[in-house]
Amino acid sequence: MLKSEELAKGIQDCVMKIVKQREDKFVNGEADSFGNDFLGLLVNAYHDSDENNRLSMEDLVDECKTFYFAGQETVNSLLAWIVLLLATHGDWQDKARREVINIFGNRNPDSEGISKLKTITMIIYETLRLYGPSNGLQRRVTRKVQLGKLVLPANIDILVQNIALHHDPHQWGDDVHLFKPERFEEGIAKATNYNVAAFFPFGLGPRSCVGMSFAITETKVALSMILQRYTINLSPAYVHSPMPILAIRPQHGIQVILESLHNNA
Numbered sequence: 001m002l003k004s005e006e007l008a009k010g011i012q013d014c015v016m017k018i019v020k021q022r023e024d025k026f027v028n029g030e031a032d033s034f035g036n037d038f039l040g041l042l043v044n045a046y047h048d049s050d051e052n053n054r055l056s057m058e059d060l061v062d063e064c065k066t067f068y069f070a071g072q073e074t075v076n077s078l079l080a081w082i083v084l085l086l087a088t089h090g091d092w093q094d095k096a097r098r099e100v101i102n103i104f105g106n107r108n109p110d111s112e113g114i115s116k117l118k119t120i121t122m123i124i125y126e127t128l129r130l131y132g133p134s135n136g137l138q139r140r141v142t143r144k145v146q147l148g149k150l151v152l153p154a155n156i157d158i159l160v161q162n163i164a165l166h167h168d169p170h171q172w173g174d175d176v177h178l179f180k181p182e183r184f185e186e187g188i189a190k191a192t193n194y195n196v197a198a199f200f201p202f203g204l205g206p207r208s209c210v211g212m213s214f215a216i217t218e219t220k221v222a223l224s225m226i227l228q229r230y231t232i233n234l235s236p237a238y239v240h241s242p243m244p245i246l247a248i249r250p251q252h253g254i255q256v257i258l259e260s261l262h263n264n265a
């Protein structure tokens with residue numbers, strides 16, 4: 001068996017084990033349904049009494065793999081880049097921490113407070129602009145189309161590099177490569193001069209990211225909890241090398257020094 005096949009089988013077995021545990025809980029009477037979270041909905045669809053609506057095990061496993069990859073790698077690398085940018089921009093780190101402490105004190109973030117995080121939102125957008133995890137949007141051209149001066153023949157695959165548009169000096173100005181969250185002070189529409197195609201880290205149109213709101217909320221929660229507890233300084237060991245490894249990731253990781261803000265933390 002090829003190594004790649006072995007790995008694919010390992011992942012499949014791992015997902016099926018989790019599905020089985022969920023089924024067992026229901027069968028043993030420990031739970032009164034398969035659950036109403038995302039996995040529960042998939043397991044329900046797998047057991048649908050109508051054969052035409054039933055989800056196959058292969059599709060169930062594929063859905064789990066998609067959501068795991070799309071949800072895990074992306075938010076993980078976004079958080080890593082934010083930590084780097086706050087380590088190298090102490091003024092924004094202080095500003096962000098002040099906002100978090102003002103809103104939550106030392107309490108865990110709640111949904112009401114999360115909607116008030118303005119500075120953090122600006123920092124997230126500016127990080128998505130500079131180091132958005134998406135490594136381009138893949139599309140298949142099904143029929144010949146004209147895009148401005150460009151004629152795209154049918155049956156080709158294209159990769160729309162949103163990161164290139166996010167680094168276009170005509171759109172963002174000569175300081176395009178600098179981390180300046182103040183660009184988003186008055187929201188995305190104002191920052192892009194009302195051009196929807198200038199900033200789309202989550203894609204555009206009907207196939208855009210279904211996890212967008214969840215991703216932003218998750219990032220806000222994690223970042224708030226880090227800022228409540230630690231100051232972040234860059235380690236001299238850090239070497240800057242963003243690389244497309246599925247998502248745009250730091251090739252050598254991000255080395256930072258975290259200092260506790262509370263003696264007993």
Ligand code: HEM
Pocket residue numbers: 066067070071072074075078132133134137138201202203204205206207208209210211212214215
């Ligand atoms: C910072 C975090 C994230 C970024 C930047 C991001 C970005 C994207 C992009 C660019 C696409 C492709 C859109 C297109 O082709 O037009 C996409 C699709 C998708 N994303 Fe995300 N995503 C993030 C987080 C998440 C999370 C947390 C989840 C799930 C919990 C998720 C689930 C998905 C799924 C299922 C798709 C495929 C949608 C489809 O093909 O219909 N994403 N995402």
